[in-house]
Each structure stands twice: as C-alpha cells, then as structure tokens.
Amino acid sequence: MRSRVDALTGRVSMYRLATITLAIVLAQAVLFAFLGAIGPDPYAILGALGVVLVATLGANEVAARLARVVPHRESSVITALIITCIVQPSLTTTGLIAAAGAAVLAALSKYLIVWRGRHLLNPAATGVLIAGIIGYYVGQGVGFWWIATPALLPAVAVGALLLLDRTRRLDVGLVFIALTIVIIGARLVVTGTAPLGAVTTVLQLFPVVFLAGFMLSEPQTLPPRSWQRWLTAVVVAVAFSVPFGFGPIYTSPELALVVGNIVAFAVSRRSGFSVRVLEQRPLSPAATEWLFEPSRPVRFEAGQYLELHLPHKADIRGLRRTFSIASAPERAATESDPRLAIGIRTPEGGSSFKAALASLEPGTRIAATQIAGDFVLPRDASIPLLLLAGGIGVTPFASQLASLVERGEQRDIVAVVVPSNPDEVLYRDTIEAAGARLVTLSRDELTTDALREAVPDLASRRAYVSGPPGVVAAARTALRRAGAKRVQTDYFAGY
Numbered sequence: 001m002r003s004r005v006d007a008l009t010g011r012v013s014m015y016r017l018a019t020i021t022l023a024i025v026l027a028q029a030v031l032f033a034f035l036g037a038i039g040p041d042p043y044a045i046l047g048a049l050g051v052v053l054v055a056t057l058g059a060n061e062v063a064a065r066l067a068r069v070v071p072h073r074e075s076s077v078i079t080a081l082i083i084t085c086i087v088q089p090s091l092t093t094t095g096l097i098a099a100a101g102a103a104v105l106a107a108l109s110k111y112l113i114v115w116r117g118r119h120l121l122n123p124a125a126t127g128v129l130i131a132g133i134i135g136y137y138v139g140q141g142v143g144f145w146w147i148a149t150p151a152l153l154p155a156v157a158v159g160a161l162l163l164l165d166r167t168r169r170l171d172v173g174l175v176f177i178a179l180t181i182v183i184i185g186a187r188l189v190v191t192g193t194a195p196l197g198a199v200t201t202v203l204q205l206f207p208v209v210f211l212a213g214f215m216l217s218e219p220q221t222l223p224p225r226s227w228q229r230w231l232t233a234v235v236v237a238v239a240f241s242v243p244f245g246f247g248p249i250y251t252s253p254e255l256a257l258v259v260g261n262i263v264a265f266a267v268s269r270r271s272g273f274s275v276r277v278l279e280q281r282p283l284s285p286a287a288t289e290w291l292f293e294p295s296r297p298v299r300f301e302a303g304q305y306l307e308l309h310l311p312h313k314a315d316i317r318g319l320r321r322t323f324s325i326a327s328a329p330e331r332a333a334t335e336s337d338p339r340l341a342i343g344i345r346t347p348e349g350g351s352s353f354k355a356a357l358a359s360l361e362p363g364t365r366i367a368a369t370q371i372a373g374d375f376v377l378p379r380d381a382s383i384p385l386l387l388l389a390g391g392i393g394v395t396p397f398a399s400q401l402a403s404l405v406e407r408g409e410q411r412d413i414v415a416v417v418v419p420s421n422p423d424e425v426l427y428r429d430t431i432e433a434a435g436a437r438l439v440t441l442s443r444d445e446l447t448t449d450a451l452r453e454a455v456p457d458l459a460s461r462r463a464y465v466s467g468p469p470g471v472v473a474a475a476r477t478a479l480r481r482a483g484a485k486r487v488q489t490d491y492f493a494g495y
Contacts, residue, residue, distance in 0.1 A: 013318030014166055014219070015074045021159030022081035022214065028155045029085075029147070037151045044089035048099050049080075052087070055100040056080040059107035067111050069367075070311040074318060079106050082124040082214055086254070088144035098142050102131035118272035118369070121261045122221050125254040136248035143254050148207035160213020167219060171226070173212035175233040180208045183241035211240070211253050221261045223268035224304065224372035231267060236260035273298060274365045275308075275340060280358070284424045287392055288346045289326060290357065291339060294368070298332040298340060300325065302403040303396040303490075304373035306342060308366050312356035320369065321353045324395040324466070324490070326427065328402035343426060345392040375466065375490040376400075377411075383462050384412040386455060386484070387436070388475050390443075390467025391420030396490060397466065398427040401434035410435060414455050418446055418471055446474050448481040459483030466490040 012020070026049065033042035056076045064071035083106060087099040106127025110119040113126065132142040147156065164170040184206065185198035193201065202208060216222075216236060222229050239256035249255065275292035283289050307322045325332075327341035346354055360366075377385065377400050387397045394417060404411060413436040417425050422442075425431075431438050439454045451458060463484045465475045472489050479487050 013320065014163070015078060015318050015320065017166055018078050018163055018214065019074060019081070021162055022078065022085070025147070025152065025155050025159055026081060026084060029152055032151050038146075038149050040089040040146050041091070044091050044095075045084070047091045047096065048087060048089050049084045051096050051100050052083050052103040053077070053080045055103035056083070056107050059104040060110070063108055063111045072309065072319060075110075076107060079103075079123045079127075083127060085147040085210065085214075086124065086128050086145055087142055089146060094140050098131060098135055098140050101134070102127040102142055105130045114272075115265065115269070119220060120265050122215055122218055122257050125215060125257040125261075129252070129254040129258055132252070132254070133248040143252055145207045145210075145253060147210050148205055150204040153204055153209065156210050156213070160209050163213050163217055167217055169217045169222070169229070172216060172222070172229045172233045175230050176212045176216055176237045177203075177208050179234060179237035180206070180241050183237065207253050208240075211236075211257065215257055216260070219307070219370060219372070221264060222372075223264045224370070225268075226374050228264065228267045232260045232264040235263045272370075273368050275368050277360050277362050277364045277366070278339075279362060283343055283426045284421070286345060286347055286421060286424070287343060287426055288358070289341055289343045291327075291341045292366075294332060294338050294340050295365075297335055297338045298371065300329050300332065300371045301373075301376045302329050302400040303375040303377065304371055304399075305375075305396075306340070306371050307369045308357075309369050310353060310356055310366055312352060315352040319353070321351075324373075324375075324393075324399070325371070326395040326398040326402075328399060328406045330403060330406040343392055343395040343398065345420065373490070375464070375488065377464070378462065381409060381411055384414075384457070384460060386414050386416065386458060386461040386463045386479075388416040388418070388463065388465045388467075388479070390418045390465075390471030390475070391424075392426065393465075393467025393471065393490070394426050394431075395466075397464070398430045401427075401430050401436060404434050405430075413437070414439060414461065416441060416451070416454065418443055418467070418475070443471070443474075446471070446478055448478045451478055451482045459485065463487045464490070 029038065030042045030045050032038045033040050033045060056079055057073065060071050060076040080103060083103055087102055088095060106123040109121055109123050109126040113119060113121050128143045135142045164173045181199055181202045184202050188198035188201060189195055223232060236256045239259045240253055243251045274295045278291045278293055280288050280290050305322045305324045307320055309320045311319060323342040323344060325340060326343040327339060332338050332340045344354060375396055389397055397415065415431050415436040416439045418441050419425060425440060441450055463479050465472050465487060476487050476489055
C-alpha cells in the first residue's frame with residue numbers, strides 16, 4: 001500500500017499535487033454551494049476565485065520582471081487558490097477589492113519579505129493578514145476562512161493527508177492538530193461541551209485541517225530539521241488557539257501562521273542561493289553526476305537534499321525537483337572553492353527537468369530554493385550501521401561516506417546496494433574509500449532470508465534505506481522481519 005501511494009503521488013510534483021487537490025476542494029465547494037449544503041453563494045466563490053487569480057498572477061508577473069527573475073506561476077496559482085478559500089466570498093465591489101488586495105500583497109510578499117533571496121512568510125497568510133489590518137480601519141473584513149465547514153471536511157482532510165504524506169510532514173500536521181484540539185477543546189469542555197463534542201467542533205468548525213495540510217506544510221517556510229518543524233507547529237497551534245486582541249491584531253489563523261514562520265526563520269536562518277554548472281560526468285550508461293559551484297559557501301548535513309528551480313517548458317512534474325546531495329558537506333562549506341554534486345538517473349525519455357538540465361552549458365546558473373531533510377547518520381560513531389540503497393538511492397549515502405573520509409572518521413558500516421541495472425554499483429569508489437563492506441543484491445533477492453545471510457548481525461545495526469518507493473517499501477519490510485530495530489527511510493518521489 002505504501003509503495004502504491006508513493007508511486008501514484010510521485011507522478012506529479014508537490015506543487016502540481018497541491019494545485020490539483022485545492023482545485024478539487026474548491027470545485028466541491030461550488031457544487032455544495034449550489035446545492036445549499038454550505039452557506040456561501042456559489043457565484044461569489046467563483047467571482048472571488050477569478051479576481052484573486054488575476055490579481056495574484058498579475059502582481060507576480062510585474063514583481064518578477066522588476067526583480068529580473070523568472071516567475072513561478074504554479075506557486076502563484078496555489079497561493080490564489082488558498083486565498084480564495086480564506087477570504088469572504090462576495091460579489092460586492094468592496095469585497096472583491098479586499099480579495100484582490102490580499103492577493104496582490106501575497107504575491108509581493110515573496111519579493112519584499114525575503115532573506116538572501118528566500119521568502120520568509122507564507123504568502124497567502126501574509127496577504128490576508130495585512131489586508132485584514134488595513135480593512136480594520138476601513139470597516140472591511142478579509143479573513144473569513146469559510147472553508148472550515150463540516151460538509152467540506154472530508155475533501156479537505158483527504159487533500160491535506162495527501163500533501164502531508166507526499167512532503168513527509170505528517171508528523172508536523174499531527175502535532176499542530178493535536179495541540180490545537182487540546183487547547184481549544186479544553187476551553188470548550190470547561191464551558192460545558194462534552195469531550196467528544198469538543199473534538200468534533202474543533203475539527204469541523206475551525207480551519208485546523210486546512211491550515212495544517214495546505215499552509216503549514218509549505219516547504220519554503222518550514223525549517224529543515226524535524227525538531228525545528230515541531231517547534232514551529234507548536235508555536236502556530238498556541239498562537240491559533242489562545243485568544244487575544246489588540247486593535248487590528250487579534251487571534252486568527254493567518255496571524256498564527258505568520259508568527260510560526262518568524263519562529264521558523266529564527267531557528268534555521270535558511271537563505272536561497274544559486275549554483276553554477278561546472279561539469280557533468282557519467283556514473284554509468286544510465287546515470288550522471290552534476291558538479292556545481294554554489295554562489296556562496298553552503299552548510300548542510302550529509303544525507304540532506306537540494307531543491308533546484310529550472311525554468312523550462314515543463315511536464316506535469318513542474319519546474320522544481322529535489323535531489324539528494326551526493327558530495328560531502330565539507331566540500332560545499334569551504335570559502336575558497338565550494339563544490340556540490342548531485343547524482344541523477346538519466347534514462348531515455350526522462351522528465352523535462354532532466355532533459356533541460358542536461359542541455360545546460362557549463363557556467364549556467366540555477367536557483368537553489370532549499371536544502372533540507374532528516375536522513376542523517378547518528379552522531380554516535382560507535383553505532384553499527386546498515387545502509388541499503390536502491391539504484392540512484394545511493395546518493396545520500398555517497399555524501400555521508402564521503403564526509404566520513406573528509407573527517408578521517410571510521411565507522412562499522414555495511415552498504416547493501418540493489419542495482420537498477422545488473423553489475424551497476426554507483427559510487428562504488430566512495431563506498432570502498434570509506435571502508436564500508438559492500439554487498440550487492442538483485443531486486444528479487446531483497447528478502448528477509450537474503451539480508452540475514454548477507455548481514456548476520458543485522459539485528460544489532462541501525463538501518464537506513466534510500467531509493468525508489470517500491471525498493472524502500474520492500475526493504476523496510478524485509479529488514480524489520482529480519483530483526484532490525486530501527487529503520488529510517490528516504491524515498492525518491494517522481495523517480
């Protein structure tokens with residue numbers, strides 16, 4: 001089941017998945033409005049959607065031209081769809097102006113509220129918050145969050161679950177939802193509501209699920225490490241749940257998310273950068289390594305991934321792709337000659353992104369939008385490890401093993417490689433240089449018995465698995481049945 005879900009959602013980019021799920025939610029909302037199942041006027045929803053789309057895309061185009069960058073239109077579409085779910089549906093002139101104002105402010109925030117080329121705040125929340133503050137003084141409300149209604153909860157929940165699962169941020173969403181239920185639910189229980197009724201009320205009448213799945217999960221504003229994301233979720237939950245008011249500043253979902261974004265920035269200080277293409281070299285007939293020079297020294301942990309933004313005529317998977325970094329972090333952090341590498345499977349008829357990347361000339365610059373991930377080795381060097389890679393899934397292990405070599409650190413490591421093609425062991429030299437014992441298994445040999453035979457002390461090792469969804473799912477099951485106590489996974493969506 002796990003691998004089937006990953007294979008299905010991995011067919012499209014995370015941005016495209018967000019667009020599709022939001023469009024489905026809004027389509028259902030319009031249908032339910034026509035049927036009288038929800039309160040808003042269906043024509044008002046459609047009117048707000050049209051105005052917000054035009055305003056968001058238009059403002060984004062103008063801002064991008066002034067900033068001399070290529071606009072990311074799909075991101076603007078997602079922002080517009082979210083804002084439509086937040087602002088009060090209205091066909092009045094003042095209502096449409098308020099919605100358009102929130103949309104314009106949201107688009108501009110991506111270019112004005114930035115840190116070293118990276119926007120800091122969720123655009124939709126920022127636009128609605130600022131428009132609401134302005135509206136406070138002119139008597140026009142903006143943030144309405146009409147999407148929080150019992151009839152739409154199932155569709156919102158499914159969409160939120162798909163996005164949180166795809167981005168592997170389900171833990172963040174659950175932390176936020178659970179803490180919000182506890183805080184608001186406790187207040188409701190004190191006032192006489194039954195505990196179960198309090199939980200139901202929070203889920204159905206407060207936009208907790210929508211906020212968690214479609215906004216809190218935004219990759220650009222979440223910190224890179226788990227503990228930082230959990231802290232952000234806690235801050236947003238508290239700010240969302242504890243009532244206060246001071247003039248135009250009062251408890252609201254948009255304010256809570258902006259406060260959480262500020263905390264996320266404070267604990268991570270992530271910034272954008274670019275990379276310059278240096279060269280590409282074949283790893284095998286079906287895989288290639290790209291070597292880049294980052295625009296500044298970059299600090300990351302071995303095992304993390306890099307997201308690249310490459311404007312081109314994109315297929316359904318979009319303009320951005322994430323790739324595990326294959327080089328040692330020590331190489332990227334040096335002041336004099338920083339280097340950063342990624343390894344990519346390059347089959348014939350691959351994605352438009354890979355084709356565009358392959359066509360780049362040396363010296364071309366590409367925007368790098370984020371480095372993140374928790375697929376890192378334990379700091380305790382005495383822990384014996386088992387690293388299992390399916391095909392190009394060896395890249396995060398290449399970074400980790402190269403880092404050990406750079407630091408002169410020895411660890412007890414067994415590297416199990418499941419090649420995509422017979423006799424193809426990518427980064428074999430890196431594995432051997434780190435002193436790891438190399439074991440190769442075919443896809444059919446990825447069984448409990450074969451793993452026990454190849455690694456007799458498997459049960460005493462901490463296991464890490466990386467690769468395409470099918471290999472990761474099979475390996476995780478086999479390892480657990482073989483006695484592995486801890487198995488950490490990293491899968492390649494869209495692989």
